[in-house]
Amino acid sequence: MEPFTIQQASDPRAAIQAAGAAAGSKYIAGGTNLVDLMKMYVETPTVLVNINHLDLQKIETLPHGGVRIGALVRNSDLAYHPLIQKRYPVLSQALLSGASPQLRNMATTGGNLLQRTRCPYFFDISFPCNKRKPGSGCSAIKGYNRSQAILGGSDHCIATHPSDMCVAMAALDASIRIEGPDGERTIPFTDFHLLPGDTPEKETALKPGELITAMDLPNQPHSAKSHYLKVRDRASYEFALASAAVVLDIENGNIRSGRIALGGVGTKPWRAHKAEQLLQGRPSEELYSTVAVAALEGAKPQTYNGFKIELAKRTLIRALTIAGGIS
Helix, strand or coil: CCCCEEEECCCHHHHHHHHHHCCCEEEECCCCCHHHHHHCCCCCCCEEEECCCCCCCCEEECCCCCEEEECCCEHHHHHCCHHHHHHCHHHHHHHHCCCCHHHHHHCEHHHHHHCCCCCHHHHCCCCCECCCCCCCCEHHHHCCCCCCCCECCECCECCCCCCCHHHHHHHCCCEEEEEECCEEEEEEHHHHECCCCCCCCCCECCCCCCEEEEEEECCCHHHHCEEEEEECCCCCCCCCCEEEEEEEEEECCEEEEEEEEEECCECCCEECHHHHHCCCECCCHHHHHHHHHHHCCCCCCCCCCCHHHHHHHHHHHHHHHHHHCCC
């Protein structure tokens, strides 16, 4: 780990000013991802701006009926909050499927949005990686790529996005509130994470110095009819090989509309817009199978991860069946 200094911030503006004043600065809250990266010399910030004392730890109902989640709300607190469990169960389920209780007690909602890939070639600085050093190459494409993405990759990067929470947030049509040197702005969740393209080092739409302050969930009563399903190599403390978050609007036994996001298979939390267009009518195995095929359309497997296509289809079908049943 390289030497660094820590600065305390008492409010968002002070944090933003501190980050802007020092080249190579990073915000730190729970630190469950950043500290690991610093130990591996993947991240080498010279200044850490401690934001743990900011007033961003509330979960509150908004005037229009939606819910605002402060960026410093711990993952455990969010997962077990009665309002989230009742109205957005898919989010609670996703959070509880990730990491371990100890990590969830430390990890923050904002930090979860920014966690970086667990690609082994990204973590090992002895291998070339375009995310760490643009233009150096992607070791995973020719290497052992069993855990890598089959959707959204490019010739420069096939690293899988690791978050469970973000898959649920994508399916819930969340939005992200940001404060920065130029003021405040809001980004739709599906626009926040970027595809690698030829600039895989650019992972999010954040500008330099910007700070995530909250996430907003819309007021959608049908979000209670939702489910998150995660398939992994072991039962706990493991990243997804494939996961699915589904939210269904069902009336009189018919699916009126639905939202689908996939995890473990994409370079970002993968919203399956085309598949959603097909998700209408009486719940049935045939309908769910048709939707699953559409959700994986365009998948590009590598040498060792072709199994993910069928696995993701089956994961999605099972999640849809749990949430919507079969007539």
